[in-house]
Amino acid sequence: MRGTVVSKTRTGNNDLLAGKNSLVTGSTSGIGLGIARRLAECGANVMVNGLGDHDQVDAAVRAVDDAGPGKVVFSPANMIQPAEINAMVEEAVDTFGAIDILVNNAGIQFVSPIQDFPPEKWDDIIATNLSSSFHTIRAATPHMIAAGWGRIINISSLHALVASPYKAAYVAAKHGVAGLTQVVALELAQQNIPVNSIAPASVESPLVTGQIADTARVRGITEEEVVRDVMLAAQPTKKFVQIDEIAE
Numbered sequence: 645m646r647g648t649v650v651s652k653t654r655t656g657n658n659d660l661l662a663g664k665n666s667l668v669t670g671s672t673s674g675i676g677l678g679i680a681r682r683l684a685e686c687g688a689n690v691m692v693n694g695l696g697d698h699d700q701v702d703a704a705v706r707a708v709d710d711a712g713p714g715k716v717v718f719s720p721a722n723m724i725q726p727a728e729i730n731a732m733v734e735e736a737v738d739t740f741g742a743i744d745i746l747v748n749n750a751g752i753q754f755v756s757p758i759q760d761f762p763p764e765k766w767d768d769i770i771a772t773n774l775s776s777s778f779h780t781i782r783a784a785t786p787h788m789i790a791a792g793w794g795r796i797i798n799i800s801s802l803h804a805l806v807a808s809p810y811k812a813a814y815v816a817a818k819h820g821v822a823g824l825t826q827v828v829a830l831e832l833a834q835q836n837i838p839v840n841s842i843a844p845a846s847v848e849s850p851l852v853t854g855q856i857a858d859t860a861r862v863r864g865i866t867e868e869e870v871v872r873d874v875m876l877a878a879q880p881t882k883k884f885v886q887i888d889e890i891a892e
């Protein structure tokens with residue numbers, strides 16, 4: 645699917661986004677897939693990125709492709725690898741002619757007490773959840789400045805603002821995303837490139853549902869207690885945020 649460009653005739657429903665060229669990291673699943681679909685529905689061209697087996701990637705690209713009239717391409721760039729990130733941004737520019745909207749969404753999680761936290765998991769989470777955003781922004785910004793228009797959205801987390809135990813790398817990385825967002829927002833404020841982050845609490849996505857069993861084991865409680873007393877404890881609605889709410 646890499647480099648495949650599909651043209652369609654259906655129109656989107658958001659003039660601001662129609663014809664814009666977007667890149668959403670980590671968009672083969674969950675929140676990123678929801679954002680990529682919504683951008684496509686609004687008429688944007690979308691570069692989908694992420695990991696996954698062939699069937700998962702194929703299904704995600706088709707879902708984005710079917711959502712709107714624009715071009716949809718896939719990049720398998722691994723967000724742990726700076727060289728692949730740079731090549732992905734250049735491929736987006738080569739394919740679409742520009743990169744107008746960058747959504748940094750790729751993220752992973754690992755839950756462990758600090759004394760047992762594997763150093764390689766720390767490195768992977770910092771690279772994926774924080775450093776990848778530095779590399780995409782660094783590569784995309786010159787193109788946005790040259791075009792005089794750009795939008796950068798970093799998907800951070802409630803954990804950019806508060807901590808939870810057993811999530812040392814994730815919480816550190818997301819606090820870093822909050823700082824990076826504010827720095828770049830200041831630097832690009834006069835260039836017509838607003839830089840924002842979205843900091844959701846618990847969203848019903850594979851990343852969260854996949855943590856329930858591990859969290860239950862680490863804390864010695866049931867999975868029902870994890871959902872009620874850990875994941876939704878501070879959530880006033882006592883319901884998971886839905887992916888479509890973030891994408892909107």
Ligand code: NAD
Nearest residue numbers: 670672673674675694695722723750751801846847849851
């Ligand atoms: P998810 O597991 O459903 O999706 C993660 C995406 O990132 C997938 O497409 C995956 O392939 C991709 N990815 C992971 N490692 C990658 C790598 N090395 N290179 C390229 N792609 C990679 O997770 P999600 O819940 O949709 O989370 C998306 C983002 O939202 C993450 O940054 C996460 O921290 C953040 N977030 C999620 C929640 C939540 O409750 N789900 C809450 C706050 C923030």
